[in-house]
Amino acid sequence: MPNESLDKYISTSQEGTPLLSWQRKYDIILGVARGIEYLHRGCDVRILHFDIKPHNTPLDENFIPKISDFGLAKLYLANNSIVNLTAARGTIGYVAPVDQQKH
Numbered sequence: 566m567p568n569e570s571l572d573k574y575i576s577t578s579q580e581g582t583p584l585l586s587w588q589r590k591y592d593i594i595l596g597v598a599r600g601i602e603y604l605h606r607g608c609d610v611r612i613l614h615f616d617i618k619p620h621n622t623p624l625d626e627n628f629i630p631k632i633s634d635f636g637l638a639k640l641y642l643a644n645n646s647i648v649n650l651t652a653a654r655g656t657i658g659y660v661a662p663v664d665q666q667k668h
Contacts, residue, residue, distance in 0.1 A: 566624055567624075568623075568625065570619060574624070593630050596629055600631070612639075614637070617632065
């Protein structure tokens, strides 16, 4: 991806200035949320990623976020209203607090 991944931009520069404007940050957050919603509700099967983090969020030439690295993802039937999260996993520090107790 032309702009590499989000982890390159979430901190400030060495000069102390933000690398992204608040509007650009908002647009990226909204894009990631829409991507997750699509994975959960827009596909024929539910895709649970389990490892959403800045490093797995490449940005295209217009800073549109993409979701990558589906190595920990699980597929569930879309019509299944109950999802078993006992297999929940991910990168420590990015795992939901309720799931961290299982690690």
